[in-house]
Amino acid sequence: MFRSTSNFDKLLEKATSNLRLEPDWPTILQICDLIRQGDVQPKYALGAVKKKLYNANPHSAMFGLLVLESCVKNCGHLIHDEVGTKQYMEQLRELVKTTSHDNVKAKVLELIQAWAYAFRNSPKYRAVQDTLNIMKTEGYKFPTLKESDAMFSADTAPEWADGDVCHRCRVQFGMVQRKHHCRACGQVFCGQCSSKTSTLPKFGIEKEVRVCEACYDSINKPTTT
Ligand SMILES: O=P(O)(O)O[C@@H]1[C@H](O)[C@H](OP(=O)(O)O)[C@@H](O)[C@H](O)[C@H]1O
Numbered sequence: 697m698f699r700s701t702s703n704f705d706k707l708l709e710k711a712t713s714n715l716r717l718e719p720d721w722p723t724i725l726q727i728c729d730l731i732r733q734g735d736v737q738p739k740y741a742l743g744a745v746k747k748k749l750y751n752a753n754p755h756s757a758m759f760g761l762l763v764l765e766s767c768v769k770n771c772g773h774l775i776h777d778e779v780g781t782k783q784y785m786e787q788l789r790e791l792v793k794t795t796s797h798d799n800v801k802a803k804v805l806e807l808i809q810a811w812a813y814a815f816r817n818s819p820k821y822r823a824v825q826d827t828l829n830i831m832k833t834e835g836y837k838f839p840t841l842k843e844s845d846a847m848f849s850a851d852t853a854p855e856w857a858d859g860d861v862c863h864r865c866r867v868q869f870g871m872v873q874r875k876h877h878c879r880a881c882g883q884v885f886c887g888q889c890s891s892k893t894s895t896l897p898k899f900g901i902e903k904e905v906r907v908c909e910a911c912y913d914s915i916n917k918p919t920t921t
């Protein structure tokens with residue numbers, strides 16, 4: 697965990713360096729991969745990115761926004777659950793009020809509008825639409841929505857389900873029988889029903905992670921030619 701966090705920090709430093717004049721897309725996508733693989737906690741990652749948005753250098757602040765934009769586009773609910781909160785949206789609204797960089801202000805308005813559209817059917821992220829509405833009443837002019845900006849890659853690992861019994865064998869969880877989650881389907885299992893591991897390239901997970909019996913079989917079944 698700590699090795700990955702320092703790796704994350706190094707990549708974020710590189711992607712938002714004030715020596716850069718152009719975005720470092722390969723590094724930005726490496727940052728997304730670290731988050732998608734679970735190598736760095738979304739809360740930590742977004743906290744570190746947010747700090748960059750207040751950088752006195754307009755390039756660094758803007759590159760921080762490009763990292764944020766890419767994380768929201770590529771890392772799915774792991775990131776949405778953090779960005780779509782009232783607290784995070786309030787901080788972005790505050791940034792628009794306080795930043796002296798017009799490019800940063802314009803980019804934040806563009807992102808809030810795109811996310812409000814992308815999350816229009818997700819009550820869970822209501823705070824985004826609420827923030828958009830509040831800022832419109834405050835007189836902020838939002839750019840024309842580009843629907844392409846609101847398209848997110850759906851191929852991210854599913855949210856983890858909860859439950860008191862194993863999804864496969866129905867054994868009751870307790871002090872001895874511990875819960876585990878399959879990273880492929882997100883369901884909750886006992887240790888015996890989720891003892892195998894697999895990489896999940898379709899979700900950008902290149903390391904071996906815990907999967908259930910059913911997912912293991914479907915991932916590793918010989919393709920019928
Ligand atoms: O060991 P515990 O204290 O019970 O905690 C469980 C482990 O963290 C499991 O991780 P794993 O799936 O990687 O095993 C996780 O899937 C469960 O939700 C947690 O309850």
Ligand SMILES: [Zn+2]
Binds near residue numbers: 863865885888889
């Ligand atoms: Zn089981």
Ligand SMILES: [Zn+2]
Binds near residue numbers: 909910
């Ligand atoms: Zn599974």
